[in-house]
Amino acid sequence: MAAEPEGTPCWVDAMFADVEGAKSFYGDVLGWTFGEAASQYGDYTQAYANGKAVAAVVPPMPGQEGQSAWCLYLASPDVAATAKKIKDNGGEVLMEPMQVGGFGSLAIAREPSGAVFGVWQAGSHEGFEAKAVPGAYCWAEFFTRDPAKLDTFLPAVFPYGAKQMQDDAADFRVFSVGDEMALGRMRMTDDFPPEIPSYVNVYFTVPDCDSTVAKATKRGGVLRFGPVDTPFGRFAALSDPQGAAFSVIDLQKKEGEMPRMADV
Structure with missing residues (x-):
């Protein structure tokens, strides 16, 4: 590898x-x-x-x-x-x-x-040994209240291309390395409490979103959003008992049309 x-x-x-x-x-x-x-x-x-x-x-x-x-x-x-x-x-x-x-x-x-x-x-540790399989990382998004700053910063530091989702419902951008999508960027709306700063949300792959949410909440986790079906998979946003935010997604259960994206 x-x-x-x-x-x-x-x-x-x-x-x-x-x-x-x-x-x-x-x-x-x-x-x-x-x-x-x-x-x-x-x-x-x-x-x-x-x-x-x-x-x-x-x-x-x-x-x-x-x-x-x-x-x-x-x-x-x-x-x-x-x-x-x-x-x-x-x-x-x-x-x-x-x-x-x-x-x-x-x-x-x-x-x-x-x-x-x-x-x-x-060096000898090159990173993930698996991605997008149950239990493994598959995606991440920067949540920000100031997307203009982030949209300028990321391509200046890393060799990213960018596409903007053509949807009035959400201000969402995808950064790519070559032909591979690398990261998402979401504008934080007023639905987010003002005390929550900009942060990075990581997604872990699961075989069943709903049963994973049930396990997490039974163990003291808090459901923040979802579960909801999307063209990318069925996902939910959680925080663990110590307050760390993360999301889980079933990549096999996809519904709806992929959003239109335009180069920026």
């Missing part, structure tokens, strides 16, 4: 004050199993779907305690160069480029409208 093309989502992880609680929740809801905690890397623990690495969980480092959230990493061939582009285009580097043993190098950043994301330069 080769490192992902620049700008491609390549990994997700999250900090949890209660790591064992998170492992129990996601193990039940998404069917994950977990490797051994890497004590030399802050007890970083990989999650697996059918034996393939799909995510990781980790306790917060001292001083980083706070709201749990999933962090999406975008692939870079040179994390230091990407960090410079982030700063040059109005973003903020929250964690300067740092090498993680032989696994690779990372940086954590905030784009100008406020959403936090990661950058990953692959």
Whole structure:
């Protein structure tokens, strides 16, 4: 497996004050199993779907305690160069480029409208070992209150093309790497409470959206939206018991016509 093309989502992880609680929740809801905690890397623990690495969980480092959230990493061939582009285009580097043993190098950043994301330069850890299969990542969207800032920033930092959905009901844009759709961007409406900042929402694939939602809510998760049928699959937005937002989608159950998209 080769490192992902620049700008491609390549990994997700999250900090949890209660790591064992998170492992129990996601193990039940998404069917994950977990490797051994890497004590030399802050007890970083990989999650697996059918034996393939799909995510990781980790306790917060001292001083980083706070709201749990999933962090999406975008692939870079040179994390230091990407960090410079982030700063040059109005973003903020929250964690300067740092090498993680032989696994690779990372940086954590905030784009100008406020959403936090990661950058990953692959070493021996190239990212997801599976995508778009049950339990694995399949999609992500930046939710923002200031789409103009984000729409300028992302293609300036990564080699993205962009298409805008031709629909008055939602302000939605898709960023692509070559011919492959990489990310979505959604304008946050007034339906979102004002205290919720811009954020990145990650989607995990499930074999049945409704039964997954039932498991999640039984285990203390909160249903935020859905389930709803779309041309992309039946999905629902949730938050886990520690407050981390995520979505689940059944890619096999698709309804409706694909939206029209126009180059921008």
